[in-house]
Amino acid sequence: MTDLASHAAALGAAPPRPTVSDRLKFYGIWLATAVALLVLPQVFSSGGSLTTFSLVGISIIFALSYNILLGQTGMLSFGHAVYYGLGGFLAIHAINIVGFHKWPIPLPLMPLIGGVAGLFFAALIGWVMTQRSGTAFAMISLGLAELVASSALILRTFFGGEAGISANRTKLFKVFGLSFGPQIQIYYLIAAWTLIAIIAMYALTRTPLGRMCNAVRDNPERVQFVGYDPHVVRYLAFCFSGFFAGIAGALAAINFEIANSAYLGATQSGTVLFSTYIGGIGFFIGPIVGAVFVTVLSLGLSDLTQVWQLYFGLFFIAVVAFAPGGITGLLMMHRPLIRAGMLQRMLPSYLIAVVPTLALCTGLMMMIETIVHYTVNPNESPNIKAFGIPFNAERPSVWAISAVLIIVGFILARMSWTRVGQTWDATLSAARAKVHAT
Amino acid sequence: MSPAMESNTPAIEIKGVEKSFGATKVIQNINLSIAQGERHALIGPNGAGKSTTFNLISGYMKPTSGSIKLRGEEVAGLRPFQINRRGLSRSFQVTNVFANMTVWENLRCAVLWSTGHRYAFWKNVDNLPVVRERTAQILEDIHLTSRRDVPAGLLTYAEQRALEIGITVAGGANVILLDEPTAGMSNAETERAVSLIRRLTEGRTLLIVEHDMSVVFGLADRISVLVYGQVIASGTPEEIRGNPKVKEAYLGEEAA
Numbered sequence: 001m002t003d004l005a006s007h008a009a010a011l012g013a014a015p016p017r018p019t020v021s022d023r024l025k026f027y028g029i030w031l032a033t034a035v036a037l038l039v040l041p042q043v044f045s046s047g048g049s050l051t052t053f054s055l056v057g058i059s060i061i062f063a064l065s066y067n068i069l070l071g072q073t074g075m076l077s078f079g080h081a082v083y084y085g086l087g088g089f090l091a092i093h094a095i096n097i098v099g100f101h102k103w104p105i106p107l108p109l110m111p112l113i114g115g116v117a118g119l120f121f122a123a124l125i126g127w128v129m130t131q132r133s134g135t136a137f138a139m140i141s142l143g144l145a146e147l148v149a150s151s152a153l154i155l156r157t158f159f160g161g162e163a164g165i166s167a168n169r170t171k172l173f174k175v176f177g178l179s180f181g182p183q184i185q186i187y188y189l190i191a192a193w194t195l196i197a198i199i200a201m202y203a204l205t206r207t208p209l210g211r212m213c214n215a216v217r218d219n220p221e222r223v224q225f226v227g228y229d230p231h232v233v234r235y236l237a238f239c240f241s242g243f244f245a246g247i248a249g250a251l252a253a254i255n256f257e258i259a260n261s262a263y264l265g266a267t268q269s270g271t272v273l274f275s276t277y278i279g280g281i282g283f284f285i286g287p288i289v290g291a292v293f294v295t296v297l298s299l300g301l302s303d304l305t306q307v308w309q310l311y312f313g314l315f316f317i318a319v320v321a322f323a324p325g326g327i328t329g330l331l332m333m334h335r336p337l338i339r340a341g342m343l344q345r346m347l348p349s350y351l352i353a354v355v356p357t358l359a360l361c362t363g364l365m366m367m368i369e370t371i372v373h374y375t376v377n378p379n380e381s382p383n384i385k386a387f388g389i390p391f392n393a394e395r396p397s398v399w400a401i402s403a404v405l406i407i408v409g410f411i412l413a414r415m416s417w418t419r420v421g422q423t424w425d426a427t428l429s430a431a432r433a434k435v436h437a438t
Numbered sequence: 439m440s441p442a443m444e445s446n447t448p449a450i451e452i453k454g455v456e457k458s459f460g461a462t463k464v465i466q467n468i469n470l471s472i473a474q475g476e477r478h479a480l481i482g483p484n485g486a487g488k489s490t491t492f493n494l495i496s497g498y499m500k501p502t503s504g505s506i507k508l509r510g511e512e513v514a515g516l517r518p519f520q521i522n523r524r525g526l527s528r529s530f531q532v533t534n535v536f537a538n539m540t541v542w543e544n545l546r547c548a549v550l551w552s553t554g555h556r557y558a559f560w561k562n563v564d565n566l567p568v569v570r571e572r573t574a575q576i577l578e579d580i581h582l583t584s585r586r587d588v589p590a591g592l593l594t595y596a597e598q599r600a601l602e603i604g605i606t607v608a609g610g611a612n613v614i615l616l617d618e619p620t621a622g623m624s625n626a627e628t629e630r631a632v633s634l635i636r637r638l639t640e641g642r643t644l645l646i647v648e649h650d651m652s653v654v655f656g657l658a659d660r661i662s663v664l665v666y667g668q669v670i671a672s673g674t675p676e677e678i679r680g681n682p683k684v685k686e687a688y689l690g691e692e693a694a
């Protein structure tokens with residue numbers, strides 16, 4: 001009797017069970033995402049936007065798979081493209097073989113083959129790699145990535161050398177009469193896989209293994225004293241990560257109908273690290289935000305300036321230095337203020353800080369573009385255009401303006417961001433006090 | 439009493455254990471036997487090797503030589519999680535929790551293995567009734583219900599110490615090792631912690647390192663005194679209090 005009573009009492013200490021409205025809200029989000037993915041091509045129907053959406057979907061899966069390692073389990077990998085690339089190559093070969101033998105396997109199942117390829121390779125080499133986390137893991141992942149990327153150029157029969165391996169995705173067994181020739185069909189294929197992969201990876205975070213991944217990230221030592229082998233936890237996380245990376249790679253291969261050594265390369269590994277970190281590794285949606293942001297921006301920026309990668313690098317440095325929680329971290333910081341209804345108190349100081357910051361950025365851009373003009377194409381016309389703004393790179397007045405913008409912008413930006421910090425502290429403690437009072 | 443507790447296999451039996459760090463021998467030929475169900479205190483001056491002894495028993499370090507048996511089974515040289523799975527759990531002198539996870543999640547992590555969910559990636563962790571019930575029970579036992587959703591890193595010192603004990607006992611281990619659970623606490627906090635320890639280790643074997651003599655003499659069935667890596671005395675609180683060697687080496691000034 002007493003035992004039952006104490007059990008009942010103790011359960012009161014547990015977090016409340018989700019109510020019906022919580023559940024509806026939860027499933028509502030997924031449903032809304034599904035609907036959004038369905039109607040997106042109706043709203044933006046140009047071929048360019050369909051391609052963009054497809055690339056965004058692929059990089060969302062890739063970035064989320066990366067965050068299973070970095071954000072969830074605390075493992076920094078410099079070679080995640082290996083599993084993406086192998087998934088892509090295996091899918092391409094599978095499409096060719098299945099098409100040749102006319103086996104009744106439709107295209108929408110090919111990403112699964114990519115996933116299994118990523119999983120298989122991760123399972124094969126992961127046990128040794130995940131022995132340690134931290135620097136040792138990072139270094140081994142980098143070495144392995146170099147090894148695989150260079151073998152891609154040597155093992156020509158499998159990787160196709162410089163040219164890569166191509167395939168015709170329309171030659172497979174057809175379901176529902178879909179040929180998967182037009183981009184719109186590929187978009188829906190990618191969208192469906194993106195949704196499935198997001199749900200699966202979210203579900204993974206809610207399992208015993210997913211929770212122990214976080215524990216290993218926080219304190220691998222203590223994990224051992226509650227019965228878990230952190231090595232096994234890291235290994236399993238690594239396998240899952242390889243699986244979803246392989247799916248992303250296969251989707252890319254289907255999208256481009258080719259797989260080449262760039263899939264496996266350092267740039268690809270770097271981009272996924274960028275996207276994930278810029279989006280924010282501390283929240284599940286962080287990598288999604290980062291993947292959308294980086295993909296859209298890199299497609300857009302490459303039209304606007306020649307040295308867009310340089311701007312990406314600068315932006316990445318800025319995020320690491322000033323917003324280690326990434327974009328999502330910055331947004332989530334404001335939750336207590338929103339809850340207390342005090343967000344508007346921050347707006348004036350934000351607006352004041354934005355002006356000199358923009359001036360500083362403009363000055364930096366003018367300087368960078370001028371330097372690029374002199375170092376990269378000194379013999380071309382000095383009337384250059386960056387971000388749609390034309391200016392003359394040889395005119396001293398332009399240099400002067402850029403110098404003034406940088407110096408004055410920097411000084412004012414520093415002052416105004418210090419002010420933002422003070423306002424932030426005051427507003428946050430006011431918000432906390434208000435929440436406590438109610 | 440359960441049959442296991444009546445059986446006369448010691449919960450922990452240490453024979454001829456030595457531990458050296460390079461040339462320095464920190465533990466010199468320790469012999470120690472702790473009966474099942476006993477509350478045993480390990481006392482001694484700073485640097486005597488108490489924490490090192492815990493590290494050896496719990497698998498955090500390998501003994502240079504000697505044997506350590508857990509209910510008759512040799513465990514020297516096993517990994518910490520292997521020893522934990524055999525029913526031994528320890529706390530740390532310096533708080534060692536999952537700082538970015540909430541109190542609830544900290545305790546739940548400590549419950550998962552022993553409830554058999556292991557590395558499961560096909561179950562929803564929020565839908566495991568036994569896990570939920572046990573976690574809630576421990577949460578209430580350590581009086582942190584109101585702090586359930588706070589990240590462990592943001593707790594006060596005393597709260598973190600309570601969580602440390604909670605994580606240690608949550609898995610239901612039979613043998614509990616607590617390393618200075620009350621260090622740095624106020625008198626009132628110490629009193630609360632002691633009654634908590636008493637309650638949570640009911641029916642289990644407890645080995646506790648403690649500097650507060652009122653705690654030691656109030657809690658322990660037996661006491662061992664460790665000085666310079668050697669057990670100089672082992673016995674009931676009365677025997678230890680009256681032992682001239684102990685007085686000279688350790689209790690001298692403090693018991694006065």
Ligand SMILES: Nc1ncnc2c1ncn2[C@@H]1O[C@H](COP(=O)(O)OP(=O)(O)OP(=O)(O)O)[C@@H](O)[C@H]1O
Binds near residue numbers: 486
């Ligand atoms: N990893 C290590 N490497 C080298 N020396 C160590 C190591 N761990 C402990 N020691 C040394 O072993 C001796 C015993 O340390 P231990 O931490 O076991 O003492 P203790 O009895 O727990 O002391 P305290 O009461 O201060 O906690 C100390 O001299 C310490 O410096």
Ligand SMILES: [Mg+2]
Binds near residue numbers: 488489531
């Ligand atoms: Mg100690």
